[in-house]
Amino acid sequence: MYWKIDGDDKTWSVRLRSDKNNLFVDRLQAEDTEVNQDFSINHDESRGSIIIESLGRMYRADVTKVGDAWWISLEGKTYIVRERSQESTSSDMGEGGLTAPMPGTVREVLVKTGQRVREGQPMMILEAMKMEHQISAPESGEVSSIYFKEGDRVDMGEILISISTQDSSKSPGPD
Amino acid sequence: MNASDVGGTMGAPDWMMEATTPFGSVLVANRGEIAVRVLRAARECGLRGIAVYNDLDSNSMHLNFADEKIRLPGEDLASTYLSMDAILDAARASGADAIHPGYGFLSERSEFADRVIESGLVWIGPSADAIRTMGDKIRAREAMVDASVPVIPGKSIEVSGDEDPLPQLAAAAAEVGYPLLLKASAGGGGKGMRMVEEPKRLRTEYDAASREATAAFGDGTVYVERLLRRARHIEIQVFADRHGNVIHLNERDCSLQRRHQKVIEEAPSPAVNPGLRSLMGEAAVQAARAVDYEGAGTVEFLLSDKGEFYFLEMNTRLQVEHPVTELITGLDLVHMQLSVAAGLPLPVKQTEVGISGHAMEARLYAEDPSTGFLPSIGPIARFDTPDGPGIRVDTGVRTGDEVTTAFDPMLAKVIVHAPDRASAIRRLDQALSQIILHGVRSNIGFCREMLVSDSFSGPGVTTDHLDDMDPPSRPEEPIRGILSVIASAAERLGLHRAAVTSVPSIVDQHTGHPGDPFRTLSRNFP
Numbered sequence: 095m096y097w098k099i100d101g102d103d104k105t106w107s108v109r110l111r112s113d114k115n116n117l118f119v120d121r122l123q124a125e126d127t128e129v130n131q132d133f134s135i136n137h138d139e140s141r142g143s144i145i146i147e148s149l150g151r152m153y154r155a156d157v158t159k160v161g162d163a164w165w166i167s168l169e170g171k172t173y174i175v176r177e178r179s180q181e182s183t184s185s186d187m188g189e190g191g192l193t194a195p196m197p198g199t200v201r202e203v204l205v206k207t208g209q210r211v212r213e214g215q216p217m218m219i220l221e222a223m224k225m226e227h228q229i230s231a232p233e234s235g236e237v238s239s240i241y242f243k244e245g246d247r248v249d250m251g252e253i254l255i256s257i258s259t260q261d262s263s264k265s266p267g268p269d
Numbered sequence: 270m271n272a273s274d275v276g277g278t279m280g281a282p283d284w285m286m287e288a289t290t291p292f293g294s295v296l297v298a299n300r301g302e303i304a305v306r307v308l309r310a311a312r313e314c315g316l317r318g319i320a321v322y323n324d325l326d327s328n329s330m331h332l333n334f335a336d337e338k339i340r341l342p343g344e345d346l347a348s349t350y351l352s353m354d355a356i357l358d359a360a361r362a363s364g365a366d367a368i369h370p371g372y373g374f375l376s377e378r379s380e381f382a383d384r385v386i387e388s389g390l391v392w393i394g395p396s397a398d399a400i401r402t403m404g405d406k407i408r409a410r411e412a413m414v415d416a417s418v419p420v421i422p423g424k425s426i427e428v429s430g431d432e433d434p435l436p437q438l439a440a441a442a443a444e445v446g447y448p449l450l451l452k453a454s455a456g457g458g459g460k461g462m463r464m465v466e467e468p469k470r471l472r473t474e475y476d477a478a479s480r481e482a483t484a485a486f487g488d489g490t491v492y493v494e495r496l497l498r499r500a501r502h503i504e505i506q507v508f509a510d511r512h513g514n515v516i517h518l519n520e521r522d523c524s525l526q527r528r529h530q531k532v533i534e535e536a537p538s539p540a541v542n543p544g545l546r547s548l549m550g551e552a553a554v555q556a557a558r559a560v561d562y563e564g565a566g567t568v569e570f571l572l573s574d575k576g577e578f579y580f581l582e583m584n585t586r587l588q589v590e591h592p593v594t595e596l597i598t599g600l601d602l603v604h605m606q607l608s609v610a611a612g613l614p615l616p617v618k619q620t621e622v623g624i625s626g627h628a629m630e631a632r633l634y635a636e637d638p639s640t641g642f643l644p645s646i647g648p649i650a651r652f653d654t655p656d657g658p659g660i661r662v663d664t665g666v667r668t669g670d671e672v673t674t675a676f677d678p679m680l681a682k683v684i685v686h687a688p689d690r691a692s693a694i695r696r697l698d699q700a701l702s703q704i705i706l707h708g709v710r711s712n713i714g715f716c717r718e719m720l721v722s723d724s725f726s727g728p729g730v731t732t733d734h735l736d737d738m739d740p741p742s743r744p745e746e747p748i749r750g751i752l753s754v755i756a757s758a759a760e761r762l763g764l765h766r767a768a769v770t771s772v773p774s775i776v777d778q779h780t781g782h783p784g785d786p787f788r789t790l791s792r793n794f795p
């Protein structure tokens with residue numbers, strides 16, 4: 095997963111590994127630099143907080159997801175950590191699926207299944223809180239599926255559209 | 270039928286039986302934390318509490334504390350909370366006996382006080398005349414001079430182009446004292462205003478001022494006023510009843526301000542000793558007597574570094590920061606307002622008013638220090654308030670509410686009480702660190718930086734202090750790594766299932782005005 099922290103320019107990437115009920119950090123990178131730091135991750139379900147042990151200390155964080163960002167209260171300070179959508183949609187969601195960055199209503203669908211789209215081309219318009227959010231193609235390709243139509247309600251994180259890229263073998267799309 | 274309706278005049282509670290103007294219900298013409306505060310007090314006092322709300326407030330927190338709520342149709346303030354007609358209609362519709370204005374809105378509108386009284390209702394506040402006099406800077410200054418309350422030394426002199434004004438100016442300047450400000454009465458916007466440090470600079474600065482505002486200075490009035498540098502903002506809480514009793518409830522220190530907005534307030538003031546306290550208290554009582562004051566009021570003074578104090582203005586209402594006075598005196602100011610408005614005498618004498626420990630308040634604003642304190646809007650996805658010994662939170666919002674630009678950005682106040690100032694600072698810092706506020710940005714981090722800064726923990730805060738502060742620093746590198754791990758873990762654990770609808774980002778990439786919430790209200794995202 096790729097993150098940006100408000101007030102900081104760097105993109106952080108995190109790869110987690112789960113083993114039974116435990117989560118571990120496989121890799122942590124600041125831009126292209128790998129950070130070697132040990133983490134142990136625990137979850138306090140009663141409060142919904144996350145407890146991290148690192149650098150010989152324990153950090154207790156209270157977290158809330160608001161839109162595409164995690165608001166994290168840590169040691170008396172509040173930070174906003176935003177998901178980098180391009181990277182995360184391609185690496186985590188796979189197959190070029192485009193996800194809703196916020197809950198809302200589909201206002202307009204601008205493309206058809208099978209249509210070729212260029213990188214940055216608007217494909218769908220979502221509306222939430224009286225604001226419009228445009229979903230654009232992250233790369234050039236062909237629209238393989240459209241999962242919602244005009245007027246549908248979508249939840250945050252739901253896959254809206256998938257695209258198959260010309261030279262991509264992993265995402266052939268429906269025939 | 271309400272229990273308090275039985276037996277009393279107009280359904281007034283038992284404790285009001287001896288009162289000259291008893292009442293059984295009170296309409297609170299306000300919203301947010303102060304409406305919650307007053308409605309709570311009304312309940313405690315056995316009064317029927319009536320709330321009003323406009324169309325943006327139909328689910329607001331203050332309505333939970335009312336026995337009855339009356340809608341003020343509309344969304345804009347002018348036709349709702351600021352409309353005398355709308356409020357008086359609501360009072361009639363609900364059969365309210367009394368009106369409490371809170372602070373802001375109509376609280377300092379003399380015409381409103383008049384109209385409430387003309388409608389046969391009890392007005393919980395001072396007379397319209399007192400509001401009028403104190404609301405007019407010039408009349409207030411005159412009234413204070415007549416009452417021997419010290420005002421900032423100043424003198425106006427007439428100059429004409431025909432003669433050298435210097436002898437006249439020098440005489441006035443000597444009387445007022447240095448350093449001083451030279452102001453052209455016809456000037457304005459800083460034009461024709463000069464600071465004079467010492468007598469030998471008088472001519473140079475006068476000439477410079479004349480050049481700046483030629484027309485203004487050629488003929489006309491020049492005002493010479495003492496310049497108070499590094500002054501502290503000290504206010505005295507006063508209380509007056511209808512029986513001629515006027516007391517003061519000690520001072521509050523509001524020196525920690527940012528661009529004239531109070532941020533941290535405390536009582537007692539670290540700059541006021543018992544001798545000065547009784548002098549300032551006496552002056553404040555004189556000020557209240559001069560306008561036949563009734564109820565709760567606050568007399569604001571500037572206190573110079575030399576220990577001289579001068580009347581600034583009087584606020585003819587309850588103040589936002591009244592809780593710090595409540596904590597050190599053990600008195601409930603809203604209860605006292607209700608009781609005085611019913612015509613009862615003050616519950617305490619001056620000699621019974623003491624000071625216990627130290628109280629400090631931080632105002633929680635929905636604003637973003639990293640964008641120059643622009644208001645921050647959004648959903649309050651989570652708001653956990655602090656608790657513990659000596660911690661009080663007066664709030665008007667809770668989790669699930671929405672912060673919009675329609676209302677004042679103050680969300681809540683965190684007030685602490687501790688044995689002494691140093692422990693009050695630590696307690697407030699800890700209380701603020703416990704707050705979890707997600708979905709809107711706030712000044713919490715800024716308040717905490719202020720509290721622990723050397724200039725605040727020492728006694729030397731002045732009103733210039735906050736404007737000198739550095740912008741917030743960015744998080745340290747190791748913390749940033751931990752934050753990304755937390756976000757990933759939270760995502761993996763599915764903690765976002767409790768997610769709240771929100772503005773994804775308030776950085777406006779179209780206009781280049783990052784964070785300007787007024788611009789993000791109806792825009793298209795890229």
